[in-house]
Amino acid sequence: MAGAARGVHDPAPMTIRPRVVRALRDARERLRDAAAATHATATTAVERSGVELSDSCDRLEAFLDDASASLSAARTVYDIDRLHDLSGVYRLEISDAKARHAAATAHSEHTAGALRERTRQLRSAEKLVELVDDHLARAELRSEQRLNDDLASSAKKG
Numbered sequence: 001m002a003g004a005a006r007g008v009h010d011p012a013p014m015t016i017r018p019r020v021v022r023a024l025r026d027a028r029e030r031l032r033d034a035a036a037a038t039h040a041t042a043t044t045a046v047e048r049s050g051v052e053l054s055d056s057c058d059r060l061e062a063f064l065d066d067a068s069a070s071l072s073a074a075r076t077v078y079d080i081d082r083l084h085d086l087s088g089v090y091r092l093e094i095s096d097a098k099a100r101h102a103a104a105t106a107h108s109e110h111t112a113g114a115l116r117e118r119t120r121q122l123r124s125a126e127k128l129v130e131l132v133d134d135h136l137a138r139a140e141l142r143s144e145q146r147l148n149d150d151l152a153s154s155a156k157k158g
Contacts, residue, residue, distance in 0.1 A: 021132050025125040032118040039111040046108045049101040056097040060090040 067083055074080050 016128075016132060018129075018132050018136065021125070021129050025122070025129050028118070028122045028125045032115070032122045035111070035115040035118040039108070039115045042104070042108040042111040045104045046101070049097065049104040053094070053097040053101050056090070056094045060087070060094060063087060063090055 063086065067087070070083055071080070074083065
């Protein structure tokens with residue numbers, strides 16, 4: 001009571017039902033699995049957008065390789081301007097693909113963070129299950145020891 005007089009609070013031990021702890025672990029495991037699936041989808045989207053970006057760059061390079069023949073065949077400034085406009089379409093396609101790839105990468109990084117958080121939460125729940133199981137095992141061991149002690153003492157008396 002000396003601690004209570006000084007204002008130190010001694011909380012009563014909390015009882016956690018093992019079934020509730022296991023249900024918490026199972027729920028967190030399902031949340032981690034959902035986060036893993038979301039991250040896998042986001043990773044696939046990053047790979048797909050990377051392929052689209054690469055394809056856009058390849059199309060521009062193919063156009064530029066073919067542009068030399070078109071430039072030599074150009075007779076007016078308008079022909080040259082048309083080639084410039086066509087190359088602009090390819091460059092716009094590349095910038096759009098870069099933007100999609102950057103957005104997909106950012107989303108993938110976000111889902112990776114969510115997956116790490118869910119994994120951490122699952123580990124915490126698993127540790128709690130271990131603590132509850134250890135506590136129950138110790139309580140059962142103490143109970144068996146008391147029973148054995150009682151049997152031994154009654155055998156000595158009788």
